[in-house]
Amino acid sequence: MLNQLNKPIAPDYIRAIAPYQGGKPISELAREMGLNEAEIVKLASNENPLGISPKAQMAIDDAIADIARYPDGNSFALRTAVSQKFGVASNQIVFGNGSNDILELAARAYLQADDEAIYSQHAFAVYPLVTQAVGAKGVVIPAKDYGHDLDGFLKAITPKTKLIFIANPNNPTGTLLKKDALRAFIHAVPRHVLIMLDEAYDEYLNVESKSEAIGWLAEFDHLIISRTFSKAYGLAGLRVGFGLMHASVADMLNRVRQPFNVNSIAQAAAIASLVDEDFVARSYAANQAGMAQITQGLQQLGLSYIPSQANFVSFSVKNAAEVNKKLLQNGVIVRPIANYEMPDYLRVSIGLFSENARFLEVLEQIVKT
Ligand SMILES: *Cc1c(COP(=O)(O)O)cnc(C)c1O
Numbered sequence: 001m002l003n004q005l006n007k008p009i010a011p012d013y014i015r016a017i018a019p020y021q022g023g024k025p026i027s028e029l030a031r032e033m034g035l036n037e038a039e040i041v042k043l044a045s046n047e048n049p050l051g052i053s054p055k056a057q058m059a060i061d062d063a064i065a066d067i068a069r070y071p072d073g074n075s076f077a078l079r080t081a082v083s084q085k086f087g088v089a090s091n092q093i094v095f096g097n098g099s100n101d102i103l104e105l106a107a108r109a110y111l112q113a114d115d116e117a118i119y120s121q122h123a124f125a126v127y128p129l130v131t132q133a134v135g136a137k138g139v140v141i142p143a144k145d146y147g148h149d150l151d152g153f154l155k156a157i158t159p160k161t162k163l164i165f166i167a168n169p170n171n172p173t174g175t176l177l178k179k180d181a182l183r184a185f186i187h188a189v190p191r192h193v194l195i196m197l198d199e200a201y202d203e204y205l206n207v208e209s210k211s212e213a214i215g216w217l218a219e220f221d222h223l224i225i226s227r228t229f230s231k232a233y234g235l236a237g238l239r240v241g242f243g244l245m246h247a248s249v250a251d252m253l254n255r256v257r258q259p260f261n262v263n264s265i266a267q268a269a270a271i272a273s274l275v276d277e278d279f280v281a282r283s284y285a286a287n288q289a290g291m292a293q294i295t296q297g298l299q300q301l302g303l304s305y306i307p308s309q310a311n312f313v314s315f316s317v318k319n320a321a322e323v324n325k326k327l328l329q330n331g332v333i334v335r336p337i338a339n340y341e342m343p344d345y346l347r348v349s350i351g352l353f354s355e356n357a358r359f360l361e362v363l364e365q366i367v368k369t
Helices: 026-033 054-066 076-086 099-110 126-133 150-156 179-188 247-256 264-275 277-300 320-329 353-368
Strands: 093-096 116-120 137-141 161-167 194-198 223-228 241-244 312-316 345-349
Touching: 026 320, 054 264, 054 277, 076 093, 076 264, 093 099, 093 247, 099 126, 099 161, 099 194, 099 223, 099 241, 099 247, 116 126, 116 150, 126 137, 137 150, 150 161, 150 179, 179 194, 277 312, 277 353, 320 345, 320 353
Parallel strands: 116 137, 116 161, 161 194, 194 223
Antiparallel strands: 093 241, 223 241, 312 345
16 A cells, blocks of 8 residues: 555654664775775774684685585584583574674564663664664663663663663773672563673673673573674674573574574684684783773873773764864774764774874874874
8 A cells, every 4th residue: 555655664663763883994985085995094893903713714715615505504513612612502592693683683582662672871882773673662771980870770670671781891882890790680680571791892801800691591591692703703794693592582583583694604714713712812912902002092192081891992082073084084994982972982993003003193193283
């Protein structure tokens, strides 16, 4: 049947979605500014500046030979590898086209129109997207010191609440919740509410801070832990992540999952990446050094920043939009985060020593003039 406008009309809740704004691709900036791609420094998407594990590279080269075949829709070999590494049963794992897919599968499986999902102010932009896409209502809890106010979350739970998103560490603020506070929170959340604990940056945490939430799964049926190969493992372009959860929850997510959502090259690369602990250790060490380099540089420029536990740091500048424009003109891509209600901040990802130095050098020219 035709409507009055005589064209297809998406529902209001879809039309209300503000599209995701990713980091500007290098090729796009090169086109816009007439720059050479090689002289552009991209520190905008929390990618691994070391690239990928050499073992993953070899696995990718091998897997290319088989791309005429459909991938294994159950990711059997990767499932076995994740099951062994993390000590969870095979039926507790759901694989995703990036961990974004896990967030979306949870929303599609557990949220319907008029339900509520809770997330924090300044939290990852994908939470509102997947909530709105199913016509549910997003409930935003004002941040506390740029982090999650867990007491505020508890107070906001209603009979309509079905899903809670928590990023730990959070993006774009880099804040980390204490383990005992997080555990007490999960314990206090009613069991009809599913908690999505997004641990995309766990590999960047020091030994004492690393999550222990996987060990809590035996106790909490209403917990999903999402992990990704996009950050420390460096496979952002391949799109692969996973969720760990109670088998009955995994069963629901798998019902709405595309049968072949993780491609064969991504599966092979992920398996090889998991065993290359040396690469992850090198990525961690490079991030520690780069974080020190960038935060010291920001301090020397008199700029304040939010101490971060991840592979990026958000700093404040006068006239962030203008500073961002000038960084771009000089071939440096960082991330403006006005859409995270942080209009005075820019987020910079930790890069190689030379990239960080270039960023600081250009930033100094901008703020000193
Ligand atoms: C980068 C990021 C992810 C990972 O996304 P993928 O889809 O796995 O690439 C998930 N959550 C947060 C908070 C992130 O910053």
